[in-house]
Amino acid sequence: MTQDHVDFIADQWQQERPDLDIWPMQAVGRLSRLANYTRQEISELHKQLGLASGEFDVLATLLRSGPPYRLTPTVLFKSAMLTSGAMTNRLNRLEQRGLIERLPDPDDRRSLLVQLSDSGRELINRAVEHHLQLQARLLNALQPEQQRQLNDLLRQLLLSFEHAEE
Numbered sequence: 469m470t471q472d473h474v475d476f477i478a479d480q481w482q483q484e485r486p487d488l489d490i491w492p493m494q495a496v497g498r499l500s501r502l503a504n505y506t507r508q509e510i511s512e513l514h515k516q517l518g519l520a521s522g523e524f525d526v527l528a529t530l531l532r533s534g535p536p537y538r539l540t541p542t543v544l545f546k547s548a549m550l551t552s553g554a555m556t557n558r559l560n561r562l563e564q565r566g567l568i569e570r571l572p573d574p575d576d577r578r579s580l581l582v583q584l585s586d587s588g589r590e591l592i593n594r595a596v597e598h599h600l601q602l603q604a605r606l607l608n609a610l611q612p613e614q615q616r617q618l619n620d621l622l623r624q625l626l627l628s629f630e631h632a633e634e
Contacts, residue, residue, distance in 0.1 A: 474498050506606055513602050517595045522548065522558055524599070527567060527592035530584045537584035540573070544582060567591060 474497045481490050514524045529547045530537045539547075545555045559582060562568045567588030573579040584592065607615055 472498070474501065506603075509602060509606060510599070513598060514595070517591070517598065519591075519595065520558075520561065522554075523562060523567075524592070524595060526555075526558055526562060527584065527588055528596060530568070530582065531589065531592045531596070537589060538571070538581045540579060541582055562588070 474494050478494050525548050533539050545552055566585055569583050569585050570580045573581050
């Protein structure tokens with residue numbers, strides 16, 4: 469079997485501290501390295517599509533909310549786990565580019581709604597297709613059954629963290 473960089477590190481630890489069971493370090497190290505690789509690839513794709521960091525997430529959140537593709541800034545802010553200032557800056561950039569519109573909230577005069585514009589919807593629909601193609605390519609080293617197993621295991625691990633937050 470071919471060795472990855474984490475195996476190299478594990479061998480060093482085995483030499484220095486053979487008394488340690490380092491499998492957690494190996495698993496987390498691989499998750500971390502994979503996250504870095506995938507984040508880099510996805511960021512490059514978004515850049516090619518003309519989207520700055522995080523703009524894809526805002527537009528995708530609006531799109532998946534369904535017609536009329538409109539949410540409050542607070543819902544967007546919570547969905548993206550950003551500071552309100554960072555969200556405001558992101559919304560300002562998207563509005564300047566004509567990808568979103570800010571509309572008065574008919575239910576609350578003090579509030580605005582953020583809505584995908586037609587050009588924003590066109591861009592994010594195209595971007596989502598490219599995004600999924602890239603993600604599929606990033607996972608194509610695994611057979612379909614392995615992909616399903618990986619997804620199930622990652623869900624189980626993620627749920628252990630999400631339940632701890634409740």
